[in-house]
Amino acid sequence: MIVLDPNGEKLNLMPLNVGPSHPATHGCLRFLAAMDGETIVASVEEIGYLHRGFEKMVERGTWQQVLPYTDRLNYCSAIMNNIAYVRAVETMFGVEIPERCKVLRVIVNELSRINDHFVCIAAAFQDLGGTTPFMYAFNPREEIMCIWEKLTGARLTNSYARIGGLYRDSYDGFEQDVLAALDSTEKALKDLHACLDRNRIFLDRTVGIGKISAERAISYGWTGPCLRASGVASDLRKDEPYYDYETYDWEVVVGTQGDCNDRLQVRMAEIEESVKIVRQALKRLAPGPVDIVDPRIRVPAHKLAYQDMEGLIGRFKSVYEGIRVPEGEFYCGSECANGELGFTIVSDGSGHPYRIKVRPPCLTQFAAFHELVEGGMLADSMAVLSGLNIIAGELDR
Amino acid sequence: MNTVEDIFSVLEEKFGAKRDTQDKWGVAAIVSAAYLHNAALFLKESAAIKFEMLVDIAGIDYLTYPNHEGPRFAVSYAFKSMSVPGARIRLKVLVGEADLKVPTISDLFANANWYEREVFDQFGIVFTGHPDLRRLLNHVEFVGHPLRKDYPAQKRQWLSTNDYLLPALEKRLEDLGYRVVQRSKEVGTNDNEYLEGSIKE
Amino acid sequence: MTAEADKPNIITASLDFLVNWGRTNSLWPFPYGTACCAIEFMSTEVGRYDLSRIGSEYVRFTPRQSDVLLVAGTITYKQAPILKRIYEQMAEPRWVIAMGACACSGGFYDCYCTVPGIDHIIPVDVYIGGCPSRPEAFFDAMFDLQKKIKDESYMKQRAERVKDQLEMIKAKTAEAKAAAKDFAREKVVDIKDFMTSKEQELVKKAQFWKE
Numbered sequence: 001m002i003v004l005d006p007n008g009e010k011l012n013l014m015p016l017n018v019g020p021s022h023p024a025t026h027g028c029l030r031f032l033a034a035m036d037g038e039t040i041v042a043s044v045e046e047i048g049y050l051h052r053g054f055e056k057m058v059e060r061g062t063w064q065q066v067l068p069y070t071d072r073l074n075y076c077s078a079i080m081n082n083i084a085y086v087r088a089v090e091t092m093f094g095v096e097i098p099e100r101c102k103v104l105r106v107i108v109n110e111l112s113r114i115n116d117h118f119v120c121i122a123a124a125f126q127d128l129g130g131t132t133p134f135m136y137a138f139n140p141r142e143e144i145m146c147i148w149e150k151l152t153g154a155r156l157t158n159s160y161a162r163i164g165g166l167y168r169d170s171y172d173g174f175e176q177d178v179l180a181a182l183d184s185t186e187k188a189l190k191d192l193h194a195c196l197d198r199n200r201i202f203l204d205r206t207v208g209i210g211k212i213s214a215e216r217a218i219s220y221g222w223t224g225p226c227l228r229a230s231g232v233a234s235d236l237r238k239d240e241p242y243y244d245y246e247t248y249d250w251e252v253v254v255g256t257q258g259d260c261n262d263r264l265q266v267r268m269a270e271i272e273e274s275v276k277i278v279r280q281a282l283k284r285l286a287p288g289p290v291d292i293v294d295p296r297i298r299v300p301a302h303k304l305a306y307q308d309m310e311g312l313i314g315r316f317k318s319v320y321e322g323i324r325v326p327e328g329e330f331y332c333g334s335e336c337a338n339g340e341l342g343f344t345i346v347s348d349g350s351g352h353p354y355r356i357k358v359r360p361p362c363l364t365q366f367a368a369f370h371e372l373v374e375g376g377m378l379a380d381s382m383a384v385l386s387g388l389n390i391i392a393g394e395l396d397r
Numbered sequence: 398m399n400t401v402e403d404i405f406s407v408l409e410e411k412f413g414a415k416r417d418t419q420d421k422w423g424v425a426a427i428v429s430a431a432y433l434h435n436a437a438l439f440l441k442e443s444a445a446i447k448f449e450m451l452v453d454i455a456g457i458d459y460l461t462y463p464n465h466e467g468p469r470f471a472v473s474y475a476f477k478s479m480s481v482p483g484a485r486i487r488l489k490v491l492v493g494e495a496d497l498k499v500p501t502i503s504d505l506f507a508n509a510n511w512y513e514r515e516v517f518d519q520f521g522i523v524f525t526g527h528p529d530l531r532r533l534l535n536h537v538e539f540v541g542h543p544l545r546k547d548y549p550a551q552k553r554q555w556l557s558t559n560d561y562l563l564p565a566l567e568k569r570l571e572d573l574g575y576r577v578v579q580r581s582k583e584v585g586t587n588d589n590e591y592l593e594g595s596i597k598e
Numbered sequence: 599m600t601a602e603a604d605k606p607n608i609i610t611a612s613l614d615f616l617v618n619w620g621r622t623n624s625l626w627p628f629p630y631g632t633a634c635c636a637i638e639f640m641s642t643e644v645g646r647y648d649l650s651r652i653g654s655e656y657v658r659f660t661p662r663q664s665d666v667l668l669v670a671g672t673i674t675y676k677q678a679p680i681l682k683r684i685y686e687q688m689a690e691p692r693w694v695i696a697m698g699a700c701a702c703s704g705g706f707y708d709c710y711c712t713v714p715g716i717d718h719i720i721p722v723d724v725y726i727g728g729c730p731s732r733p734e735a736f737f738d739a740m741f742d743l744q745k746k747i748k749d750e751s752y753m754k755q756r757a758e759r760v761k762d763q764l765e766m767i768k769a770k771t772a773e774a775k776a777a778a779k780d781f782a783r784e785k786v787v788d789i790k791d792f793m794t795s796k797e798q799e800l801v802k803k804a805q806f807w808k809e
Contacts, residue, residue, distance in 0.1 A: 001581040006574035023659040032562040044565040048534035049677045053709030075634035138644040221508035239482030329419040344455040357455035367511045536676040
């Protein structure tokens with residue numbers, strides 16, 4: 001297309017379509033860029049290629065049946081989404097979960113965060129042409145996956161949390177496994193830093209690329225590591241503490257430039273903080289119950305259902321009719337790997353959710369994508385995209 | 398020290414906001430559509446606690462809600478304060494079926510653009526003054542608004558050919574100060590491709 | 599020619615073996631990964647499971663260089679035309695693996711926006727269950743695909759592929775022969791006419807000189 005630029009000069013631009021099936025678009029993102037040579041003049045994004053109807057599907061099941069759907073929002077850290085959802089529902093119930101459950105949730109939350117950040121870093125370096133960090137990052141991830149298998153029975157989509165507790169208590173030897181995984185995480189981090197910190201190619205391709213100011217990022221509603229890379233120390237685990245996050249000794253990692261390199265470095269540093277939290281949480285892990293005892297919220301154990309009439313009825317009612325969440329509307333956000341994952345919940349007091357709206361952290365980040373890439377080179381847009389860590393399942397629901 | 402409750406009382410005074418009794422866990426205010434833009438501007442810029450971030454916009458359809466009286470739709474805005482961590486407030490606008498119009502706040506918050514497009518896509522609520530009100534999640538040939546309660550969940554709609562973004566790109570170029578002299582020819586779908594490469598049930 | 603190619607003999611059988619050996623051990627996948635299954639595919643690629651053991655470590659992101667279309671994840675109606683286009687762009691021989699419940703049947707997304715199984719759009723060779731499929735299941739599918747490829751006959755496929763061409767050539771030859779015949783017949787008739795006219799002329803001349 002031929003255009004006149006603001007100075008009145010004639011330019012011949014080429015529209016170039018990238019995605020949805022492109023190695024760097026991680027599934028189903030798409031943008032159309034107007035190219036002047038190798039420079040992106042303007043860009044528009046299109047999403048919805050993985051719109052799976054989360055919000056319509058959850059209206060058909062009971063409150064507990066929402067859990068498997070939340071797994072598939074951000075499938076890199078499934079347990080975190082579970083916990084964000086059950087935390088919203090538990091807040092509506094106004095119940096306090098047992099101490100052991102809290103600590104276990106913190107441990108699995110932080111392990112999921114490590115998992116998610118490793119996928120982001122691995123994919124980013126893969127997109128920039130480095131295969132070695134990809135392999136380094138996936139090794140500890142596989143170890144955590146093994147823990148998931150032992151703990152929940154699944155590798156990726158775990159559905160571990162339950163409203164009012166957890167699917168089950170940890171297994172024997174859980175602590176040792178977690179410690180071993182943390183050790184290999186630290187080793188992998190060391191390797192990654194050795195690979196990347198002084199890597200000329202990597203630095204040239206990420207430093208100063210895709211910059212965004214803190215004001216603009218806030219206006220776009222950015223949260224999580226991407227906002228913190230712009231220098232805003234905003235973390236829901238500190239701002240609105242839940243599960244005693246404020247009592248652990250850890251720091252909110254903040255970047256300075258708000259560029260692509262900062263976003264990746266913040267993620268690497270957050271892995272370190274998560275490792276710290278998990279180590280402290282493991283020390284607090286004391287024996288005790290993981291479920292609350294209330295048949296109206298948490299399904300009674302199998303053992304009770306076989307021996308006790310009340311347990312049987314409680315189980316039957318809970319499974320077939322669903323639990324009855326108090327009537328009302330509520331927004332609850334939790335700090336997930338990519339930022340604030342929020343649920344706007346409308347309950348009509350029956351066993352089925354009336355409406356659940358997900359507030360995905362990725363949507364706001366991808367909405368700003370054109371501002372990050374315009375004026376840069378086409379190859380830089382790939383670095384920006386992988387630094388943002390857009391997860392399509394969460395973006396499109 | 399101001400609290401969110403104080404902000405709410407100012408909203409009540411200035412913009413005629415009513416307390417949303419449905420939200421028993423946080424602070425939510427029902428404002429009329431006419432006052433929405435001003436209320437959002439007040440929250441963003443001149444309130445004692447500034448709510449700089451728009452967190453979420455959610456559409457709600459009350460068609461099958463038990464004992465519901467009043468307009469059928471609602472649009473709920475969630476705000477978050479960056480300067481006072483942990484302060485949150487929600488605004489709610491009730492929208493009747495006869496007049497599905499809400500003023501846009503995309504000039505105040507950059508992310509409202511996509512959120513409003515999503516609500517338009519899923520519920521058919523029109524945001525007046527929105528720069529680019531298109532469908533966001535569903536495809537261009539989709540008919541109806543899927544998250545309304547009267548849309549059957551399994552009513553499927555095939556897309557025959559890929560949607561294209563060239564008009565949006567031209568609009569973006571014009572926003573940046575460029576002027577399109579000659580449109581590119583290659584990108585438009587030709588009839589042959591449309592018929593042969595298409596998917597039809 | 600077609601009939602000859604159908605019959606296996608020592609040359610075609612060894613050629614089949616050679617071609618199949620090559621194809622089974624260098625299946626280059628095109629990961630059309632959209633959702634969760636793509637993450638499991640990434641796990642399959644790296645150290646612990648190591649897809650390069652069966653010669654598939656070369657992930658090609660262009661349909662023109664790949665043999666296996668690996669559809670990993672949910673396909674929505676918005677994406678269906680793109681998937682079809684990519685399948686059409688792939689060169690023969692091509693195989694399709696539907697990885698995960700969503701690609702096989704739509705999974706538990708029984709909804710207004712998801713395609714209930716990619717076999718509504720493109721043919722599928724191997725289905726893998728699971729939500730998402732485990733890497734072991736993915737390997738199993740690759741082995742199944744390898745078995746399937748080993749049973750294929752390159753010469754037969756080739757014969758089938760060139761069948762139309764052969765028939766066309768035959769028809770054209772017959773047409774040309776008929777045309778040539780007609781032409782020859784016309785020539786003969788012409789010559790005969792010429793001869794008779796010459797004869798008549800000669801007879802006339804002879805009669806003239808007689809007179």
